[in-house]
Amino acid sequence: MQEEMWRRIGALLLLLLFIPVNAHTDSDDVSALNGMYGTLSSNSQLNSWTSNNGDPCGQSWRGVSCSGSAVTEIRLSGLGLNGYLEGYMLEKMKSLEFLDVSNNNIGANKELPYAYPPKLKHLDLSGNGYTGSPPWAINKMPDIEYLNIKKNKLSGGLGDMFQNLNHLSTIDLSGNSLSGELPHSFGKLSKLKTLYLQNNKFTGTINVLSNLPLENLNIANNKFTGWIPSHLKHIKNLQTHGNSWNRGPAPPSPPGDHNSLSQSTAGKSKSGISGGGVAGIIITLLAVGSAVAFFLIRRKKKRSQKLGDQARAPLNSYQINESKSTPIYTEPESTILTLQPPAPLIVKPPPPVVEKGYKQPPKKIKKILANSTMYSVADLQVATNSFNADENLIGEGSLGRVYRAEFSNGKVVAVKKINSSVLSNPTSGDFAEVVSNVSRLNHQNVNKLVGYCTEHDQHLLVYEFHGNGSLYDFLYMSDEFSRPLTWNTRVKIVLGSAQALEYLHETCSPHIIHKNFKSANILLDAELNPHISDCGLSNLVTNVEDEALDQYMGSGYCAPEVTMSGKYTLKSDVFSFGVVMLELLTGRMPFDSSRVRSEQSLVRWATPRLHDIDALDKMVDPGLKGLYPAKSLSRFADVIALCVQNEPEFRPPMSDIVQALVRLVQRAKMSKKMGGGSVVDEEADAWHGDADMDMNDIML
Known part of the structure; x- marks a missing residue:
């Protein structure tokens, strides 16, 4: 009997070993966590994670909790993580309810992610050094109950984005530099119990909080x-x-105020003012108002007799924008307008009465910007759908976010909204000087500045729009319907970019160092011609060297001397240009933490292979499918090797690089004309593409 019992137990255990366990994690969650692992550059604490596939739920990845096959919680607080979080990765996690990455360093000098998991209930991004302002995407999380972004470097105003957050019970925005008045949508937070706003720069009244069920308020x-x-x-x-x-x-x-202080404040017991006293105050105010009105009417009549009908006072002296067809909008961060008494009758148009706290630019600045097109905040708000991140955001960087803007006449532009926190002095003429200098740049491969906006403490730049996005997008974010860049097009992009840098370095006076040259700043038009963006903007940034080091350290674009000293030169731009050439040659990112350590740095991995014919052929982007001329490839690699040398004095100037690339194109064209030999034919045939390169088109 006992033997039979043990036999049955053994069979049962064996059966249990072979019962399939459904631990397979949702593919979107896996993809998002793989991407997150790749962007969190200091990931030694995440040794259970992987950058490719894996099973977070079944393998118990650190900080990850699941319900069935869905990831529902991520808890990574205080692990010393660096890097950043991408909004599109977070947005993939459809079941995530709890996200806590507080007290790390994943937001240093970066804006908060622009998108979040739609079912999120608990979000804690505190203590990460984020800049910019709270994103509008918060409004897209209807289930959110806990929001904590304290102890960052956020600035600017709070947008009116809380009206749909009916479950929000805790908000902690303390320890930032947020300013402006509290948004009216705060009054919609019917379940708000805890609100921490201490140690900011908020202004105005707190009447909007008067009817909330608060238990903790700082x-x-x-x-x-x-x-x-x-x-x-x-x-x-x-x-x-x-x-x-x-x-x-x-x-x-005032009557009809839904955020009234309290009726008791007007009564005897609380205020000490009797009904008769209130009536006396009202009568006094009416008398004063009547006297002021009488004075103004009399003054107006006298002026009218002198000036006749030459001019009329505006009906609404408090309006910012007197457009006849476009409604007047204000930026979400803007302060409330202060109404002014009617303006006296004068011949010249009166200066516009603007929002509280906004200062008119001095005459010097107006003179500097005289040749540039000025847009109003109202116009740009309408064109960008109130800077809607979900529909109009097309990019973001260290200076701010970029939005697609479409006007009623069909014109499309790109609007860069500069973060006030990065400006060296927002109230000075620095911004105006930069706008004036950038607007003078005139080169076919430099992205054209078409306008600007400086209303209401906002700083916006308006550029030409290029619908094909950036070179970075083409290389790394293409979908299955996208065609890879041909060899011909890659050389065209390199040559046009080189000519743009040559123009900045050697034609402009004074010379311009870009300091941020990378594939994400090379925009492509409909014919895939390159247009370099962010030219001449480095002077806007506070402590340029520190900002640049924070951005470039570990990115793969940073020249060795910049890493050592923090000082930029023309030759540091040349190094970054060589890195972009390597990207086009290999299809690899400048720094890729998902690869083995010896291949993470593109420059370090590729440099010894540039003069090895066999190794060079193996490192070419597989997307080219072998369709490239061998001799041109070798010359292309020679130019790269010159650009990425460690010693800046050995790197050639951009004019020499342009000439080398022009010769490369000319030799290929000559080979195509000669024909005859099989090797020549093979090389010439490789110069195919969507757009045939004509030297008349690519030469200045």
């Missing part, structure tokens, strides 16, 4: 004014010090 050390609503004074945990509160009793709220 608004200390801001620039709030007005009165503290009576309802809020009874909150158990309340911190209000460090603001400029008004003293004395609060006045009654």
